Each structure stands twice: as structure tokens, then as C-alpha cells.
Amino acid sequence: MANEVKMELEGIENLIDEVEKLGKQGSKIENKALKGAGEVIKDSIVREVPVRTGKLKKSISVSGIKREGGEPYVQVGPGKDGWYGKFVEFGTVKMKAKPFMEPGYENSKDAALDTIQEELKRGLGL
Known part of the structure; x- marks a missing residue:
């Protein structure tokens, strides 16, 4: 998708710092x-x-780990077979928008942040 959403990892900076120390x-x-x-x-x-x-x-799939400016991230969205997803999400002159990406993200962002926190703690043995 052309639009990107970045999730800020506020509140778990200490966990991230500890994980980064492990190389x-x-x-x-x-x-x-x-x-x-x-x-x-x-x-x-x-x-x-x-x-x-x-x-x-x-x-709809999750990409492998990518890096931008040294920061790791994943992309979630339609793959090649779903190339037309942007038209569904944003609509066209002849078709009303039926958003699915934004509502899906909004409904899950807190759970995703919890997953990150749990995995970091598990990896640190906490």
C-alpha cells in the first residue's frame, strides 16, 4: 500500500535498550x-x-524483516495478488471506499504492542 503507518514503541524503551545490548x-x-x-x-x-x-x-501477508535507517520493521498488507487493495481501501471515481487496512490496524495496534513487549520480555528471560 502506498500509505504507511509507523507504530511508536513508547513505554518499552528500556526493554528495547536491553535487547539491543545483546547484539x-x-x-x-x-x-x-x-x-x-x-x-x-x-x-x-x-x-x-x-x-x-x-x-x-x-x-494479506507480513513481510520479512526490513531495515530503514538501521531500524527494523515489517510491512503488513496485500501482496501481488491483492494489488487492487488500494482501490478497495480508498475507493475510485466509480467505487465507494471500503477501508480495511486502517480499521484493521486501529483495532490491533494495542495488541501488537503487547505482543512486542511480551516477546522482548520472553527473549530477555523476564
Whole structure:
């Protein structure tokens, strides 16, 4: 999708600092936390997708770990088979918008943050 949403990890900075001190092992913990949070958001988005053929719903996926400016992240949204998802989300001149990405994200962002926090604690043995 063209629009991106970034989740701020407020309140768990200390956990992130401790994980980063672990170096490579910390990166594995961090990656697992991000993938877990991405799955939480994906599941919520899938529940919001309007279904005609089911192709768009099946295309919703979580990317592998990516990095931008040294910061790891994952992307959640339609894959190649769901390329037309942006038209569903935002509408067209001839079609009313049926948002599924934004409501899916909004409904799951707190649970995703909880997942990140739980995975970081588990990785630190807390």
C-alpha cells in the first residue's frame, strides 16, 4: 500500500535498550517480536477485508524483516495478488471506499504492542 503507518514503541524503551545490548541474539529477539506483532495486525486486517472472491483476503501477508535507517520493521498488507487493495481501501471515481487496512490496524495496534513487549520480555528471560 502506498500509505504507511509507523507504530511508536513508547513505554518499552528500556526493554528495547536491553535487547539491543545483546547484539546478534538481541536482533533475533527483536525480529521475532516484530514478526509476531505483524501477525496480530495481519489477522485483524483479514477480518476487515470485504470479500467478493476472497483473493484480496488471501493476499494479506507480513513481510520479512526490513531495515530503514538501521531500524527494523515489517510491512503488513496485500501482496501481488491483492494489488487492487488500494482501490478497495480508498475507493475510485466509480467505487465507494471500503477501508480495511486502517480499521484493521486501529483495532490491533494495542495488541501488537503487547505482543512486542511480551516477546522482548520472553527473549530477555523476564
